[in-house]
Every structure is written in structure tokens, then in C-alpha cells.
Amino acid sequence: MKSIRVGIIGVGNIGYAHCSCIKNAKIKGMTLGALCDVDGEKRRRLAAEFPDIKVFEDGDELIKSGLVDAVIVATPHYFHPHYVISALKNGVHVLSEKPAGVNVSEVLKMNEAAAKSDCVFGIMFNQRTDPLFQKAKEIISGGGIGAPKRLVWIVTNWYRTQSYYDSGSWRATWNGEGGGVLINQAPHNIDLWQWLFGMPSKVTAFCREGLYHNIGVEDDATIYAEYDNGASAVFITTTGEAPGTNRLEISGDRGRIILEKNELRYTKLDVPEREFCFAEKGAAATPAANEFLYKFDNPRDGHELILEDFASAVINGTPLIAPGVEGINELSITNAAFLSSWTGKPVTLPLSQEAMTCFDSMLEEKKAAEKSFKNSPEGETAKPGYIKRWSVSW
Numbered sequence: 229m230k231s232i233r234v235g236i237i238g239v240g241n242i243g244y245a246h247c248s249c250i251k252n253a254k255i256k257g258m259t260l261g262a263l264c265d266v267d268g269e270k271r272r273r274l275a276a277e278f279p280d281i282k283v284f285e286d287g288d289e290l291i292k293s294g295l296v297d298a299v300i301v302a303t304p305h306y307f308h309p310h311y312v313i314s315a316l317k318n319g320v321h322v323l324s325e326k327p328a329g330v331n332v333s334e335v336l337k338m339n340e341a342a343a344k345s346d347c348v349f350g351i352m353f354n355q356r357t358d359p360l361f362q363k364a365k366e367i368i369s370g371g372g373i374g375a376p377k378r379l380v381w382i383v384t385n386w387y388r389t390q391s392y393y394d395s396g397s398w399r400a401t402w403n404g405e406g407g408g409v410l411i412n413q414a415p416h417n418i419d420l421w422q423w424l425f426g427m428p429s430k431v432t433a434f435c436r437e438g439l440y441h442n443i444g445v446e447d448d449a450t451i452y453a454e455y456d457n458g459a460s461a462v463f464i465t466t467t468g469e470a471p472g473t474n475r476l477e478i479s480g481d482r483g484r485i486i487l488e489k490n491e492l493r494y495t496k497l498d499v500p501e502r503e504f505c506f507a508e509k510g511a512a513a514t515p516a517a518n519e520f521l522y523k524f525d526n527p528r529d530g531h532e533l534i535l536e537d538f539a540s541a542v543i544n545g546t547p548l549i550a551p552g553v554e555g556i557n558e559l560s561i562t563n564a565a566f567l568s569s570w571t572g573k574p575v576t577l578p579l580s581q582e583a584m585t586c587f588d589s590m591l592e593e594k595k596a597a598e599k600s601f602k603n604s605p606e607g608e609t610a611k612p613g614y615i616k617r618w619s620v621s622w
């Protein structure tokens with residue numbers, strides 16, 4: 229097989245960007261096989277623009293059509309687990325947009341379906357391909373910072389105006405999206421946090437709803453997480469601060485990396501800090517260290533790289549940069565953060581059955597009590613190719 233025929237379910241902003249890139253032969257190993265959207269007006273426009281491509285109203289019909297080898301799920305988040313499970317059960321490879329879903333309980337079912345399937349299942353964590361994060365991963369996995377101590381990520385440059393929130397009726401609602409900045413923008417960062425630093429065992433969080441916008445979900449969040457080995461993490465994000473900051477600092481016994489302003493600074497200690505602390509006689513002496521600076525110019529768009537990586541996994545059996553089953557990790561941190569904020573108590577990870585049930589029922593209460601904000605008409609028009617706000621921003 230030289231290329232796979234791909235169907236796209238949900239052809240809105242990101243779905244249309246994937247569609248145009250594949251149709252314009254920018255993605256090695258992929259051709260466009262079929263499209264699907266529940267919106268009739270979008271289907272009419274797609275049929276006019278791509279007369280040789282069949283456009284479906286129902287994603288399950290597309291999956292069963294025989295017209296595709298793989299699907300990309302680019303609907304709002306609540307539908308991701310349904311279409312992933314449907315694809316896997318029908319022998320169709322699947323790449324889900326992030327986040328994996330909204331409820332960990334649903335995503336567990338998705339991962340169970342993946343365990344029983346021989347199909348490739350990937351997730352669009354495009355920021356994992358960024359050379360700075362790749363370098364950070366290489367340094368940390370190679371023991372370059374030693375035993376992990378602390379991660380601090382201030383990512384407050386996910387700035388969004390009210391017009392963004394008004395641009396889609398599902399956006400920033402409990403019913404349509406299941407949250408705000410933690411479920412829409414920050415999944416990329418929370419995934420990178422767990423990918424680089426591992427999964428914490430306890431989460432305490434403060435999520436503030438409608439702090440800066442006319443929305444009912446959180447647009448500001450602070451998470452404090454603890455690890456069994458004594459390490460800790462602090463994660464701060466918002467869509468309501470300008471100018472925002474994007475600064476990630478990870479420290480360990482052997483050194484530290486700082487990612488900021490599109491650069492990675494790695495400081496390597498000559499001796500491990502724990503050893504130095506008890507051997508050194510000077511009361512305020514610090515370990516000698518060397519600093520290394522990494523910069524990478526004009527990396528290729530991460531979405532294109534993930535699409536090609538997924539095609540290669542199907543065609544050549546190569547390992548995925550972002551396996552779909554890993555989507556549960558960042559979502560577990562997010563579900564725990566919501567639950568902690570709603571109950572005022574720390575939440576342990578992995579989530580217990582009781583915690584999942586509690587999260588699901590509290591989310592249902594939020595949905596039932598949801599107040600409607602009078603949004604202006606839907607504003608955003610999908611554009612071909614990937615827009616800047618979807619890439620790593622420093």
C-alpha cells in the first residue's frame with residue numbers, strides 16, 4: 229500500500245484544514261476518500277468544492293462505506309470516543325483530534341476497543357512534534373536532568389476574545405464542550421507535561437469560570453500536582469491575559485531545562501545536587517554547571533507531521549509519535565482538576581471508579597444548570613491550511 233484513503237468526520241475549522249492539506253497532496257501517504265458533517269449547509273459547500281468526493285451526513289455510514297482505510301475524527305470533543313470506537317470495531321484505522329474525549333469513563337471504553345483491535349489509533353497531539361519539545365524529551369529520557377524534582381508551566385498566552393467564544397454555539401459550554409481552557413486549549417500542554425515529566429498521583433486545582441469572558445466554563449485554571457517520588461508540578465493557564473507568557477521549567481537532581489521565547493536552555497550540573505548538598509562544606513555554595521542553548525528555525529507544521537506519521541504507521545507499521553491510547557493521560561489530569569476544583573479536595577490518580585462516577589454526575593449537574601449566554605451569530609469561516617493559533621506560540 230502506497231497511500232491510504234482517508235475520511236474526515238466533522239469538517240469545521242480543523243477538519244477543513246486537514247481536508248485541504250490532504251486534497252492538495254501535501255500529506256505523504258494520504259489521499260482524500262470521503263467527508264462527513266452533520267451540518268447540511270457545510271455538506272452542500274463541500275460537495276460543490278470536491279465533486280469527486282462523497283459527502284456523508286452520518287459518520288458511522290462513512291466508516292462502513294468501504295471508501296476509506298482510515299478516518300480523522302474532527303468533531304466537537306464529546307463525539308470523539310463514539311467515532312473512534314465505531315472505526316476500530318469496523319476495521320478502519322483512526323486518528324482522533326484532541327482531546328481524547330470529555331469523560332475519562334468514556335475514553336476508557338475507547339482504549340478497551342483499541343486493545344481488541346489491530347487498527348492504528350493515533351491522536352492529534354501536534355505539539356509533540358515541535359523540535360524544542362522533542363529536544364526536551366531527548367534530554368530528559370537520556371537522564372540529562374536526573375531524578376525529576378519540579379515542573380512549572382505558565383502558559384497564559386492562549387488568549388481568546390469574546391468573538392472567539394461566540395463563533396460556535398458548542399464552544400465554551402458544559403453541554404457542547406465539557407469545559408473551557410482546560411479541555412480546549414491546554415490539552416496540548418497537559419499532554420506534553422505528562423509526556424515529559426510523567427503522571428502525577430495527586431491533583432489539587434482551582435478553576436475559575438467566566439472570569440474574563442461571558443461564558444459559563446473556566447477560562448482560568450491553576451493546578452498543583454504531586455508525585456509519589458516527591459516531585460511536584462504547577463500548571464497555570466488562561467485565555468484572558470495579555471500579554472501572555474509561555475514558560476516551561478523542568479528541574480531535576482542533575483540539571484534543568486527552560487523553554488521560553490522559542491529557545492531551550494539546558495543547564496547540566498557537574499555533580500548531582502543531592503550528592504553535592506551533603507558533601508559540600510560551603511554553606512551557600514552551588515554546584516558547578518554548564519549551559520547549552522538550542523533553537524530551531526521554521527519547523528514544519530506539526531499537524532502535517534502527525535498526519536504523515538499516522539499514514540506511515542498504517543502503511544509501514546512504524547511507531548506513532550502520539551498513540552491514541554495515551555490521550556487518557558492528559559484527560560485524567562483535567563478530569564481530576566475539575567473534580568478537585570468542584571469539591572475543594574485533592575483527587576488521586578489514576579482516577580478511581582468512584583471519582584469517575586462523581587465527575588460524570590457533577591458534569592451532568594453543570595450541564596443541567598447551564599445558563600445560556602446570548603452569543604452573537606457564529607462568525608468563523610474555515611480556511612484551508614493550519615492557522616497560527618494552532619501551533620506552539622511563544
Ligand SMILES: NC(=O)c1ccc[n+]([C@@H]2O[C@H](COP(=O)([O-])OP(=O)(O)OC[C@H]3O[C@@H](n4cnc5c(N)ncnc54)[C@H](O)[C@@H]3O)[C@@H](O)[C@H]2O)c1
Binds near residue numbers: 396619
Ligand atoms: N489539534 C489542533 O491543533 C486543533 C485545532 C482546532 C481544533 N481541534 C479539535 O478539533 C475538534 C473540532 O474543532 P473545530 O474548531 O474544528 O470545531 P468546528 O465547530 O469548527 O468544527 C466541528 C465540525 O463538526 C461537525 N459536527 C458536529 N457534530 C458532528 C457529528 N456528530 N458528526 C459529524 N460532524 C459533526 C460540525 O458541524 C462542524 O462542522 C475539537 O475537538 C477541537 O478540540 C484541534
